Amino acid sequence: MAQKRKDFQALIKKWLHANKKSGIHLLQELVRAKSTQGNEAACQNIIIRTLTNMGLQVDVWDPDENELQKNPYFASSRTEFKGSPNVVGRLKGTGGGRSIILNGHVDVVPEGDRDQWTHDPYSGKVENGKMYGRGVTDMKGGNVSLLLAIQVLQALNVTLKGDVIFESVIEEESGGSGTLASILRGYKADAAIIPEPTNMKIFPKQQGSMWFRLHVKGRSAHGGTRYEGVSAIEKSMFVVNHIRELENKRNERITDPLYKTIPIPIPINIGKIEGGDWPSSVADLVKIEGRMGVSPEETMEEAKKEMENWLQRISEVDPWFEQYPLKLEWFGARWLPGSIQTDHELVASLSRNYQSVLKKDPVIEASPWGTDGGLLTNVGETPSIVFGPGVTEKAHFPNEYIELNKVFETAEIIALTLLDWCGIELN
Amino acid sequence: MAQKRKDFQALIKKWLHANKKSGIHLLQELVRAKSTQGNEAACQNIIIRTLTNMGLQVDVWDPDENELQKNPYFASSRTEFKGSPNVVGRLKGTGGGRSIILNGHVDVVPEGDRDQWTHDPYSGKVENGKMYGRGVTDMKGGNVSLLLAIQVLQALNVTLKGDVIFESVIEEESGGSGTLASILRGYKADAAIIPEPTNMKIFPKQQGSMWFRLHVKGRSAHGGTRYEGVSAIEKSMFVVNHIRELENKRNERITDPLYKTIPIPIPINIGKIEGGDWPSSVADLVKIEGRMGVSPEETMEEAKKEMENWLQRISEVDPWFEQYPLKLEWFGARWLPGSIQTDHELVASLSRNYQSVLKKDPVIEASPWGTDGGLLTNVGETPSIVFGPGVTEKAHFPNEYIELNKVFETAEIIALTLLDWCGIELN
Structure with a gap:
């Protein structure tokens, strides 16, 4: 079995390597779709197209401000969300396995002073293995890791037992109304991974x-x-x-x-x-x-x-x-702060797969910032871990970038973790 | 002679009392002519009309920005002064006496938050012996004291030996370009009085x-x-x-x-x-x-x-x-700071006349703020004293007001001081 898993891991790595170009292209497309607050639709359309091509059940809706405003966890400067859709794609499992939410936000903070950027902040310029642009590290690179993780399992004809729910949400940068709207729409799972830019550290707790x-x-x-x-x-x-x-x-x-x-x-x-x-x-x-x-x-x-x-x-x-x-x-x-036990099985699985892919121990820490994990864990009853490929120090800064290799390494680790967590249906 | 002077002082007081209504009316007109930076013309037109009616030699000109900009003492946010005239009226003396400049600015600072004003800041509302309005204390009330001082001497047929130069300038609140322009136009005298709001304190020195x-x-x-x-x-x-x-x-x-x-x-x-x-x-x-x-x-x-x-x-x-x-x-x-000797004859004369009118000793202090006196003294070679009827604490504040009695008391003191300083030509 161990040998089999090792072979499988090699296949995943191989597929990801072979599809590097299209993964990078997708990330670049997402970065070019400038998705500052109120302007998320173009970016979400790329996600909708991608999820549709992958054959997932796609759900698209504008969060309902009336419903949100009644919720005590709602905190936003916006009074309406028309034209700023949330997108969810579900890869239905065969049943009997644990479900998982893979959550990433598409909203980006403004680029700030353009003079401090070497390249156009929405060009997605690639140079020396890095892609530059507002949102590339926080957190479109992480979102692409999630999509690649699902795609590779589909490509390798893996059938999972538990559902995989991919959430592409708005408004994380402004207090989490997008994730709150997903929770209110009924999306929950046995656990969640949020690939915010953690430098590939694993954060079971979030400030x-x-x-x-x-x-x-x-x-x-x-x-x-x-x-x-x-x-x-x-x-x-x-x-x-x-x-x-x-x-x-x-x-x-x-x-x-x-x-x-x-x-x-x-x-x-x-x-x-x-x-x-x-x-x-x-x-x-x-x-x-x-x-x-x-x-x-x-x-x-x-x-x-x-x-x-x-x-x-x-x-x-x-x-x-x-x-x-x-x-x-x-x-x-x-x-909201978020926390799951450090001995939670998802932490263990992520850690093991990290070790297996990168041949070193992961850093497990508490995050210095909040994410939508707080809402998912405390309001959505979905224990969440934050783990992603982006560069913590570059989030919200001029010349934000991501190391492209890490996008694929993260995809590999998450794909392996999905196998562990959701369970494989042997055909 | 002492008796004669005492009689004369009584005549001055009587005339000022008799002309109280027209003095108050003039002040109200000036307050209603909102003369914030760039909007001084309407207010200066009232001054021009008044000086012309008094029979003074009137000089009206827009300060020349090209000339000013070459001057090292020029400090202004304005790059041109078109439509913002300075006005000077000269009461020519018969000669042989000391000349004096009576300098007052017409520009006022903005009224700020209107909600903090009980009355319209440009109404010149009179209530319980006080007139309210932006600029009434800083320093249109003082300007009216100057005009009344000249008017009363004219009414009593006094002929002075020295010239009295009445200057109605712009831009004091923004660094003194108006007074600087007057200096550059050649106006100077043996001394000057500036009736800024000193609570009738005498300021031979100005910070x-x-x-x-x-x-x-x-x-x-x-x-x-x-x-x-x-x-x-x-x-x-x-x-x-x-x-x-x-x-x-x-x-x-x-x-x-x-x-x-x-x-x-x-x-x-x-x-x-x-x-x-x-x-x-x-x-x-x-x-x-x-x-x-x-x-x-x-x-x-x-x-x-x-x-x-x-x-x-x-x-x-x-x-x-x-x-x-x-x-x-x-x-x-x-x-600029300004300073004349505390034993200067003009200080002595003002102090004596203050005592004579108000039956108490004046407070002689250094001012906590700069005035155009710094420019007049240091650049215009005209030693200056600041002394005026306005309420120091109310300058630049909501509900700025002046006690009307003090406008007339100040006029009386200055009229007597003109007699001392310029000398009387006995007909």
Whole structure:
């Protein structure tokens, strides 16, 4: 049997090698279909065509904003999703096996300052084994790995027992409305793999996160008599330091070995600051926006509550805030944390196949960011693992790229894992 | 002679009282002529009509941008001044006396958030002895005091020996291009009074100021791995503290008794901060804008140099700045400091007349902000005093107002001072 499996693995590798050109071509097509928020349709059409050609049952729908808005896990800046379809393709199993969701998002973050890109961000330029472009690493490369994994099993005439549900969703970058809509449409499975850019690390746990905004008040005055005012900019520094203390406190509690190499497991990032409106005036309002990391061991509500209580205590250290309390808002995107047991069978299978394909042990860690895995695991009752070929450091950055070899290595590992997880129907 | 002067003062007071209604009406007309930057013509037309009716020699011209741009003291965001005239009216003296410039600006800062105003900011609403409106205190009320002072002397048939040059200028709020244009046109005198809103304090010295912008660099990273980046927001706090130290250093040097009641004689105000562009990213650039106060005892260049040298030393305390140096720009508006001797005869005359009209000693201080007095004194060779009826605290604020009585008291004090300074030709 072991020999047989080894032969099989060789066949998979061979097919993937033989189909490298068409895999790269598909990825390039997807990258060229610029799929920033609200513009996902062209990219989804490529997916629909591909899934149809593969003979899968294809389901295409625009998420229903009315249904989503009623859901407590909905967090989006969008009020409608018309023209931004989700696409699901199902490879029906013969029954008796475990099902799996293979989930990838097609939405990409904006390219930012074009001058910082060497090539057109939507060219899909290939150079020295890398493909460049916005979204290539986060996460169209991973999506192609998923499609290749299914295709190779089909090409080798493998019949699986469990269903394979391939989900091509929108809105991951903005809080997961696409995956939430898939869950609400009834898609669930015994487990899920999400090939976000992990540098091929295996993430059984994912940090959640949510955004907050603080309004820090001051009292205006002319700059020439600044001592008559109270600077909201100076008070903001106080607030930033206070938040830093909370970050320390929260991270000291984390003992999970999956975080052992991570300097700050659940950081609180202050990402934006803006305040004052005139160089010669004392600033009377500063707005701070940031991202609070949420541990897989806590709920979003617990994390919120801790932040709220901590910020209230700022008036104990500076009485200014008694009279002019900080205003805290939770706004915009949020990602639920996710977690499955590290001894979960899917982790074991992925690890074994990683070893078998790459001849080395995988790195198993907790992810420093949220993914749709939080929703799948906690809301969709589908335990999820994040594992993908993209370059973590390049996600959201200029000159985003992926190493093409890794797309195929990931496809090989996932194909083997599907065999383990879903079971083979011997014909 | 003392008795005669006392009688004369009574006549001045009587005339001002009798003409209260027309004085208030003129002020209201000026306030209603919204004269924000670029929209000064309507307001200047009222001045032209008034000066013409008074029989003064009237000079009206649009400042010449080509000439101004060649001048090292020019600092403006405007590149042309067409349709924004300066107006000067000269009351010719019989000769043998000292001349005086009475300078007031007609430009007003924008009204800001209208919701914070109880009345329409350009209504000139009168309520309980106060007139409300943008510019009423800064400084149309003072301008009316000047006009009334000339009018009352004309009405009483006083002939002065020295010339009285009334200047109604544009652009004071944006760095003094109007007064600079008057100087370049040849207007100068033996002294000047500028009735900016001083709460009727006498300011023989005026703080200068200039604007700066700092670019503080960081290194971007995803907020979930913020430890891989360097936050420009955290570095900015460091910069703000470093500037605070410079402010301390500079203010410790100031021993002038005119500053004895002023907590920070020459403040450095940090007025604006803006940086980062995404809550989930580590900010890689923060821009800080502020206003550096300049002492009457130093030049603008000396102050700039001190700031530049001090900011360079920040890398001694944080090596980050060696690799990513702070970028410092001087931009936008600036106001030269101004100073005349506190025992100058015009100070003495104003003080004496203040005492005589209000039966109490005047407050003589250094101003916490720059005015066109810096240009007049340093560039126009016309030693200047700032003294006016407006409410310092209300300048640039919502619900700006002036106490109407003070407009007339100031007119009375200035009329008496003109007699002292210019000398009376006995017919």
